[in-house]
Amino acid sequence: MARRKKYKFPKTTIERLSYYFRALEDLSKRGIDTVSSEALGGKLNIKSSQIRKDLSYFGDFGKRGMGYDVKYLLKELKYILGLDREWSVVIVGAGHIGAAMANYDSFGKRGFNIAAIFDNDEKKIGKEINGTPVLPYDNLDDFVKQNKIEMAIIAVPAAAAQAVADKLVESGVTAILNFAPVAVQLDENVRCLSVDLTTKLEALAYYMSYSQDKLWKIYS
Numbered sequence: 001m002a003r004r005k006k007y008k009f010p011k012t013t014i015e016r017l018s019y020y021f022r023a024l025e026d027l028s029k030r031g032i033d034t035v036s037s038e039a040l041g042g043k044l045n046i047k048s049s050q051i052r053k054d055l056s057y058f059g060d061f062g063k064r065g066m067g068y069d070v071k072y073l074l075k076e077l078k079y080i081l082g083l084d085r086e087w088s089v090v091i092v093g094a095g096h097i098g099a100a101m102a103n104y105d106s107f108g109k110r111g112f113n114i115a116a117i118f119d120n121d122e123k124k125i126g127k128e129i130n131g132t133p134v135l136p137y138d139n140l141d142d143f144v145k146q147n148k149i150e151m152a153i154i155a156v157p158a159a160a161a162q163a164v165a166d167k168l169v170e171s172g173v174t175a176i177l178n179f180a181p182v183a184v185q186l187d188e189n190v191r192c193l194s195v196d197l198t199t200k201l202e203a204l205a206y207y208m209s210y211s212q213d214k215l216w217k218i219y220s
Contacts, residue, residue, distance in 0.1 A: 013054045014081075016162050019044050020051065021077045036067035086111050088147060090173075092164050093155035094119035094134045097179050101153055102129040112151070114141055144171035151175045158182035165192070 023043050027035055037048035055061050055073075060079050062068045078084050089107070091098045094117050101107070102114055117129060120137040127134050135143065143149070152173045154164050161180035168176060169190055178184055178194040186192050 009057055013057065016046065016050070016054050017081055018079055019046070020054075021074065021081060021083075024070050024074045024077065026065070026199055028074060033070055034067045035070055037062065039067070086113060087151050088113050088115045088149050089139070089151045089153060090144065090149050090168075091117045091132075091153045091155060092119075092140065092168070093117075093179075094121065094124045094129065094153060098153070098155035098157055099129050101179075102132050103154060105130075109203060115147055115149060118143075140167060141171045144168070145175060154178045154180050154184075156180055193195070 004112070020040065023040060024035070037051045038206060040046075041048040041051050041157075052062070052153055061073050061076060065083060089112050091101055094102075098117060098119075102117055107114060114130075114132045117134045118140045119134055119135045124134045125136050144152075149171075150173060152168045152175070154161055154166050154176060158181050161178065161182050162184050164180075165176060165178070165184040165186060169186060174189065175191045176184075176186070176193070178192055179197075180194075181196050181198060183194060184192060
């Protein structure tokens with residue numbers, strides 16, 4: 001069985017493990033039993049040496065000259081990524097982003113079950129989004145504690161993000177996906193990943209605005 005490492009390594013390693021997992025799922029569905037790091041890298045546009053390095057943090061999965069057993073590596077990555085269990089998640093904010101997250105059915109397929117959505121808009125409270133109830137924000141603390149929620153998604157305006165994050169942590173949440181366009185300050189024992197869609201578009205704008213010989217700054 002693979003090991004869940006507790007020491008630090010690049011965050012991008014974990015992100016790539018998710019890419020490997022998806023690619024292996026596709027290979028398994030197509031009836032492919034083994035895959036080399038070169039073939040997997042070609043599928044994902046990732047160097048084979050990077051794949052081998054990422055996997056080496058957690059164990060020895062491949063055999064020289066034979067590659068990786070697809071089903072076995074899938075099972076191991078599922079364990080490493082914590083997908084061998086169900087996760088209950090709450091969403092704070094029933095606006096466009098919060099609703100989009102609630103409507104994203106792939107969360108459930110991965111074991112992330114949206115337990116409730118919280119908002120302070122009386123027009124939204126009491127309704128459902130994709131079968132998930134929208135509850136009063138004031139009920140957040142009790143709900144999280146009673147249902148032992150560990151994971152949350154923040155989808156509120158920037159001005160409210162820090163207060164929401166603080167309340168989630170005080171309630172017992174230890175992992176947060178933050179869609180607010182602002183960084184939130186949390187204790188080291190709380191895992192927080194921020195997704196700022198605007199910065200992604202700004203990066204694309206940079207690439208589109210300069211010729212190839214002027215892109216040197218991105219590598220510095």
